[in-house]
Amino acid sequence: MEKRLVGLARYRAPFDSVCEVVELAGGLSRIPKSAKVFIKPNIVFWSRSVPFPKWGVITTSRVVADMVKLLKDQGINDITIGEGSVVFDPKDKETQEDAFRYLGYRSLEKNYGVKCVNVFDRPFEKVDIGDGATLNFNSDIVNSDFVVNLPVLKTHAQTVVSLGIKNIKGTIDTNSRKKCHSVQGNRDLHYHVSRLAARFPKMFTLIDGIYSNERGPGFDGKARKSDLLIGSWDVLSADFVGCRILGYQPDQVPHLKHAAAFYSRPLDMSDIDVRGLDIESVSSFHDHDFPYTEDNSLPLPMAKMGITGISYPKYDTSLCTYCSLLTGAVLTSIASAWRGSPWPDVEVLTGKLMKPTPGKKSILIGKCLFEANKGNPELKDAIFVKSCPPSPAKIIEALNKSGVEVKPDILMNLDKFPAEFMKKYANKPEFDESFFKI
Numbered sequence: 164m165e166k167r168l169v170g171l172a173r174y175r176a177p178f179d180s181v182c183e184v185v186e187l188a189g190g191l192s193r194i195p196k197s198a199k200v201f202i203k204p205n206i207v208f209w210s211r212s213v214p215f216p217k218w219g220v221i222t223t224s225r226v227v228a229d230m231v232k233l234l235k236d237q238g239i240n241d242i243t244i245g246e247g248s249v250v251f252d253p254k255d256k257e258t259q260e261d262a263f264r265y266l267g268y269r270s271l272e273k274n275y276g277v278k279c280v281n282v283f284d285r286p287f288e289k290v291d292i293g294d295g296a297t298l299n300f301n302s303d304i305v306n307s308d309f310v311v312n313l314p315v316l317k318t319h320a321q322t323v324v325s326l327g328i329k330n331i332k333g334t335i336d337t338n339s340r341k342k343c344h345s346v347q348g349n350r351d352l353h354y355h356v357s358r359l360a361a362r363f364p365k366m367f368t369l370i371d372g373i374y375s376n377e378r379g380p381g382f383d384g385k386a387r388k389s390d391l392l393i394g395s396w397d398v399l400s401a402d403f404v405g406c407r408i409l410g411y412q413p414d415q416v417p418h419l420k421h422a423a424a425f426y427s428r429p430l431d432m433s434d435i436d437v438r439g440l441d442i443e444s445v446s447s448f449h450d451h452d453f454p455y456t457e458d459n460s461l462p463l464p465m466a467k468m469g470i471t472g473i474s475y476p477k478y479d480t481s482l483c484t485y486c487s488l489l490t491g492a493v494l495t496s497i498a499s500a501w502r503g504s505p506w507p508d509v510e511v512l513t514g515k516l517m518k519p520t521p522g523k524k525s526i527l528i529g530k531c532l533f534e535a536n537k538g539n540p541e542l543k544d545a546i547f548v549k550s551c552p553p554s555p556a557k558i559i560e561a562l563n564k565s566g567v568e569v570k571p572d573i574l575m576n577l578d579k580f581p582a583e584f585m586k587k588y589a590n591k592p593e594f595d596e597s598f599f600k601i
Contacts, residue, residue: 166436167397169404173440174373174390181229181392184369187438188394191367194309196238201307202230202277205315205330205371206246207380208488208581209262214596215581216588219376219386222313223598224266226371226392230311231271240276243303244268247282247333249484251577253552256281267601287336292358293425296350298339309365312398316372316389317379318409318451321480321487322356323416325380326405327368327398331359337485344483346515352480357421360398368401369394373598375409377449382581383491388593391445399426400435407432410448453477465498472506473497473567474523481515485552486529492580493528493558496569500562507566519545524565528553 170187174180185191194200204222208215227244234242250258259281263269268279282301290300304310314330322329332340343355360366372391378384391408395401399422403413413419413430423430454463459477461470475494478487490513497511509524512532519525519542527536530551536542546561548554555574562569573580588594 166434167400168395169397169400169435169437170392170394171404171437171439171442171445172392172394174392177225178229178232181226181233181369184392184394184439185233185367188367189396191233191237193365193396194234194237194239194367196240198239198308199241199306200234200239200243200309200311201304202227202242202244202311202313203304203330203334204244204246204313205333206248206259206262206266207333208382209248209250209258210578210581211258211261212578213582214585216382216386216584216594217596217599218374218388218588218594219315219317219379219384220382221266221599222315222371223373224268224601225373225598226313226369228267228271228601230313230369231275231277234311235275242275242277243280243307244271244277245280245282245285245301245303245334247301247335249488251488251552253337253485256284259283266599270601282334283336287339290362292355292361296355296358298342298355298359299336300339301334301336304334304363307364309367310363312366312368314368314370315374315376315379316370316391316393316405316408317376317384318449319380320378320452320478321352321482322418323411323451324402324406324409324419326370326402327366328360328402328418328422329356331363332356335359341483341485344481344515346481353417354421356418357425361425365396366398367394367396368398370401370405372405372408374594375447375449378451378453381491382584386588386594387447387449389445389447391440399423399428400432403432403435404437404442407442408446410446411451462494465494465501468498468501469503470498470501472508474510476510476512476517479514479516481531482513483531486513489528489553489555489558489574489577492555492573492577495580495583496559496573497562497567499573500567500569509562509565509567511562526561526565528558528561 319325
């Protein structure tokens with residue numbers, strides 16, 4: 164049986180640690196000097212307005228810069244860095260540019276001649292990911308000779324882990340991202356994610372675990388200083404090792420099970436040769452989902468506050484990124500509005516699958532729920548927030564109309580909301596912002 168190499172190393176020093184894990188994984192000598200290389204970091208979210216916790220959320224600039232230098236040392240000159248961050252306003256192009264500047268990517272352009280592209284400014288191409296399923300991918304990555312994939316070591320509330328395969332989701336267009344959250348048959352989020360790397364050029368994956376993230380993928384998770392790097396020329400093998408380090412077996416992660424079946428790979432990792440550190444010596448369980456009440460009707464912290472008269476059922480895989488981006492802010496607004504008196508039996512529904520409960524005041528957030536329920540004669544009193552992505556102002560209006568009187572402070576200032584999460588890292592020197600500077 165052919166063994167796939169995976170390198171596993173501690174992060175100890177700039178450049179040297181990246182070189183170590185790359186060598187453990189077989190090196191970069193297979194990339195010719197004439198190759199077009201596309202580097203895909205993870206910048207899942209960015210704010211232009213406030214500092215926010217980047218640790219375990221965004222690929223460190225340290226790893227990005229070290230990988231660029233290593234490629235340049237190999238004589239490779241045609242290097243493109245590309246990403247398509249999630250933004251509150253789909254027309255917003257300034258946020259991605261601000262991220263590139265702050266994270267030092269524009270310095271890499273100046274010093275090393277790399278190109279940095281916002282994938283939403285570039286063409287997309289339809290790609291068959293198997294079984295006739297298609298997604299629209301950024302043309303730069305599709306037409307590159309090699310991909311260097313730089314995900315973060317983190318868990319994910321919907322997909323259990325978000326590693327190398329999941330990181331490729333940042334190169335597809337908005338409609339394809341929504342399509343991934345399909346409710347059609349067995350082609351759900353896990354199916355689509357499992358195929359994201361199916362038709363790509365040769366790929367080297369380096370999972371950045373300098374910081375890891377529990378209950379990711381965003382800034383509302385819990386970051387840890389883990390100081391780990393995982394490298395492999397086989398993205399599924401890298402993900403298997405990353406998943407084990409985060410405390411999960413590959414068969415506990417639906418998209419990895421799908422991918423193993425698609426590639427005819429064993430889930431027991433018997434075809435993987437891990438070199439460097441021992442997995443068990445560095446593994447640490449990272450929870451992935453946010454705690455809810457036993458009936459999944461309300462986040463547990465809100466239930467512990469004594470909040471009654473409202474339900475906000477737990478998210479499912481049909482909730483797409485653009486709606487999920489609002490969830491934390493909506494829940495925080497509701498919790499802030501609690502004054503001790505039960506609300507009038509209100510429910511707030513999201514995603515594509517949730518069904519209104521007869522007798523309750525139902526708020527249906529998003530175009531998907533509107534399209535699925537607009538013809539229902541029993542929902543005369545339902546309140547729809549129809550837009551895609553949902554309008555924060557309309558969400559406030561809907562909550563107030565239902566009797567849940569929230570203040571506009573949070574939802575109307577979404578760009579400032581992430582700053583609240585910086586407080587838990589204050590005065591902890593291991594959470595060093597300099598890892599995101601070049």
